[in-house]
Amino acid sequence: MGSQGLQGRRAPAPRKGRRPRRNQVVDFQPVPPRRLWIVYGLLAAGLSGLALRLAWVQVIQGNELLNRARAIQTQTITPLGRRRTIVDRQGRLVALDEERFTVWAHPRYFSFPGDDIGRLRSPLDVARKLSPVLAKPMGDLLKAMEGRKSGVKLTSELDPETAQRVRELGISGVDLEAYPQRVYPQAGLFANVVGFLNLERIPQAGLEQSRDRDLRRQEASRSLRRGADGTPLPDGLKPGVLYGDDLKLQLTLDARLQQVTQMALAKQVKKWKAQRGAVLVMDVSNGELLALASTPTYNPNQFWKYKPGLFREWSVQDLYEPGSTFKPINLAIALQENAIDPSGKVNDSGKLTIGGWPIFNHDRKGNGVIDFPTVLQVSSNVGMVEAMRRVQPARFWHWLHTLGIDNTPDTDLPGAVAGQLKSLETFKTQPIEPATAAFGQGFNLTPLKLIQLHAMLANGGRLVSPHITRGLRSGDDLASAPPASGVQLIRPAIAQTVLNWMETVVEKGSGRGVQIPGHRIGGKTGTAQKARNGVYVSGAKITSFIAHLPINNPRYVVLVVIDEPKGENAYGSTVAVPVAKQIIEALLVLEKIPPSRSVPTTARQSS
Known part of the structure; x- marks a missing residue:
C-alpha cells in the first residue's frame, strides 16, 4: 500500500491516559566496502589463529598434554615389596x-573438615585431636612439629x-x-632356621636369607585409569596385573613338636649349666626334619636386643667329634666289608697302645671277650678298635669319604658345612688315626651330618638329603610328605642288624633312661672330649644321644647334643637321654605311633 492509502485513512484516536506513539523510519545506508574488508579480515585472522592454535596443541604439544591428562586420570599403585608367608607342616603361621x-x-x-577455604589450623589444634588416637602425649607431638612446615x-x-x-x-x-x-608369631621357636629381616627389610639369617628370591611376592606397579567422576575404567590394565600372589613356603617342621623340644632342651641346658644344646628329629624315609631346635635362641621380632652369634644354627654350621654315637656307623662299615661276623666277638682288655699312643675305655676297665651288642651297651673304645682293625685303613677311609664326612650335605638348610677328615695318606701311614676314628674321634662333622648317617641305618641303608622345606603352595593347600628317597649305600640286612644291637643299648645299656613301655627303641649315648684348634680341652666334653624308633619299622631318628655340661656326672646317659625321652613321648602321640608290643600289667600300673 502506498503513501496515498496511508493518507486517506484516519488515525485512531488516542486512548485516554496514554501518550500518542510516534512512528520512526530509519533510512538504510549502504555499507562501505572498506568496512566489509576489515570485518572479513578480522574473521579470517581469528579463524586462522584458531587453526594455528589447534595445530600447535595437537601436533607440537600433543604428547605433553596427553601425558599430563593421563597423570591426572591415571592412578599408579606402587608395590610395597611384600614377602610370602611361611607356615609349618600343619599350616601354622611361622612368618x-x-x-x-x-x-x-x-x-x-592443616585444616579440619568443614573449615572455610583458606583457614589454617595450628599444630596445637591438630595435636589435640591426634594425641588420644595415637596414644602419644600432646607435648611430644607439638615438639615434633615445632618450627616445621x-x-x-x-x-x-x-x-x-x-x-x-x-x-x-x-x-x-x-x-x-x-x-x-x-612378623614372627612363634617368636624364638623357629628363629634358628627361619632367621629375620632387619629394619630395612634386608634378610639377615636363616631361610629369609637363603630363600630370599622364593619369598618375594610377584608384584607389579598397577596403573588404573579413572573417568571424570572417579569411576575406574576397564582399559589400560595389562594382562595378569591383578594377579594375587598367595603362595606360601611350607616347612617340614612341626610347631607342636618344636615347642616340646625347645622347652625340654632349654631346661636341661640350664640344669647342667651347659654352653648350648641342639635337637634334631628326622623322618628317615625322606630326610624331612620335624624339629630342629637349639638353645640359647632369640626373638626375631626384636633381633636388635641379641648378640649376632645367636643368629646362626650351630647344629648345621659347627663341627664336633661325635664320639660313641658314631660307633654304630663304624660297625655297619665293618659288616659291609665282611670284616666282622654278626655273631663274632672281640677281646676288650680295657687298654691298648697304638703307634705309641694309649687308648682306654671311658671307665678305664676291661670287659673281656664280648659280642658287638655288648660293645655298644658298655660303649667299649677298645672293643671298637679291635673290630675296626679288621678293616683295611684305606677301605675304612674310603667309607668315611663315601658317606660324605668331608663333603657338604645336600640340604636346604642355610649355612651347612662339610666335616673334616684326615687325608688317605695319613690314615694309611699313622695307625692312631683309624684307631681313634673307630670310636668317633679324630674327625669332625656337624650334628646334621650325624643324624643323616643314622637315618641311613634306620631306613635300610639309604642316604637321604636332610631338609626343612616342602616348597611353595597356593591358598590353603598343604603339600604332602614326599616319597622315600636316597642312595643305597649299606645292605638292608646289615642296617637292621645294627639297629637290633642298638635296641639292646636301651634295654640293657646306657640308654635305659629312654625306655617307654610297649615301644621298641634303639639308641646310643656319647660323651666325647671337646677339641679346640686341634687340642683336647681338659674337662670339656660334648654329651649326646641318638635314638631310633620304632625298631621293628623305623620311622624317626632323634638326636640330642648338649655342649659342655658342668658336673662330675655329666654323661650322655644323664644329660642327653632325659631330653630325648620327653621328645619321643611327644612324637609317639603327635605321629600316632602304636606300641610295637603289648605292655605288661606292671608297666601299666606304674605308669
Whole structure:
C-alpha cells in the first residue's frame, strides 16, 4: 500500500491516559566496502589463529598434554615389596607380612573438615585431636612439629585399626604411609632356621636369607585409569596385573613338636649349666626334619636386643667329634666289608697302645671277650678298635669319604658345612688315626651330618638329603610328605642288624633312661672330649644321644647334643637321654605311633 492509502485513512484516536506513539523510519545506508574488508579480515585472522592454535596443541604439544591428562586420570599403585608367608607342616603361621603405617604431618596444610577455604589450623589444634588416637602425649607431638612446615614424622608401626581412626579424623595435612612389617608369631621357636629381616627389610639369617628370591611376592606397579567422576575404567590394565600372589613356603617342621623340644632342651641346658644344646628329629624315609631346635635362641621380632652369634644354627654350621654315637656307623662299615661276623666277638682288655699312643675305655676297665651288642651297651673304645682293625685303613677311609664326612650335605638348610677328615695318606701311614676314628674321634662333622648317617641305618641303608622345606603352595593347600628317597649305600640286612644291637643299648645299656613301655627303641649315648684348634680341652666334653624308633619299622631318628655340661656326672646317659625321652613321648602321640608290643600289667600300673 502506498503513501496515498496511508493518507486517506484516519488515525485512531488516542486512548485516554496514554501518550500518542510516534512512528520512526530509519533510512538504510549502504555499507562501505572498506568496512566489509576489515570485518572479513578480522574473521579470517581469528579463524586462522584458531587453526594455528589447534595445530600447535595437537601436533607440537600433543604428547605433553596427553601425558599430563593421563597423570591426572591415571592412578599408579606402587608395590610395597611384600614377602610370602611361611607356615609349618600343619599350616601354622611361622612368618608373615602385616600392614603397618607411618603418620606424616604437613603443618602448612592443616585444616579440619568443614573449615572455610583458606583457614589454617595450628599444630596445637591438630595435636589435640591426634594425641588420644595415637596414644602419644600432646607435648611430644607439638615438639615434633615445632618450627616445621612439612614432612614431620609423628609415629610409625601403626596398626591398621589405629590408622583407620586417624583417617576418619579427616585432617588435611596428615598423611598415612603404608608399609609391610615382617612378623614372627612363634617368636624364638623357629628363629634358628627361619632367621629375620632387619629394619630395612634386608634378610639377615636363616631361610629369609637363603630363600630370599622364593619369598618375594610377584608384584607389579598397577596403573588404573579413572573417568571424570572417579569411576575406574576397564582399559589400560595389562594382562595378569591383578594377579594375587598367595603362595606360601611350607616347612617340614612341626610347631607342636618344636615347642616340646625347645622347652625340654632349654631346661636341661640350664640344669647342667651347659654352653648350648641342639635337637634334631628326622623322618628317615625322606630326610624331612620335624624339629630342629637349639638353645640359647632369640626373638626375631626384636633381633636388635641379641648378640649376632645367636643368629646362626650351630647344629648345621659347627663341627664336633661325635664320639660313641658314631660307633654304630663304624660297625655297619665293618659288616659291609665282611670284616666282622654278626655273631663274632672281640677281646676288650680295657687298654691298648697304638703307634705309641694309649687308648682306654671311658671307665678305664676291661670287659673281656664280648659280642658287638655288648660293645655298644658298655660303649667299649677298645672293643671298637679291635673290630675296626679288621678293616683295611684305606677301605675304612674310603667309607668315611663315601658317606660324605668331608663333603657338604645336600640340604636346604642355610649355612651347612662339610666335616673334616684326615687325608688317605695319613690314615694309611699313622695307625692312631683309624684307631681313634673307630670310636668317633679324630674327625669332625656337624650334628646334621650325624643324624643323616643314622637315618641311613634306620631306613635300610639309604642316604637321604636332610631338609626343612616342602616348597611353595597356593591358598590353603598343604603339600604332602614326599616319597622315600636316597642312595643305597649299606645292605638292608646289615642296617637292621645294627639297629637290633642298638635296641639292646636301651634295654640293657646306657640308654635305659629312654625306655617307654610297649615301644621298641634303639639308641646310643656319647660323651666325647671337646677339641679346640686341634687340642683336647681338659674337662670339656660334648654329651649326646641318638635314638631310633620304632625298631621293628623305623620311622624317626632323634638326636640330642648338649655342649659342655658342668658336673662330675655329666654323661650322655644323664644329660642327653632325659631330653630325648620327653621328645619321643611327644612324637609317639603327635605321629600316632602304636606300641610295637603289648605292655605288661606292671608297666601299666606304674605308669
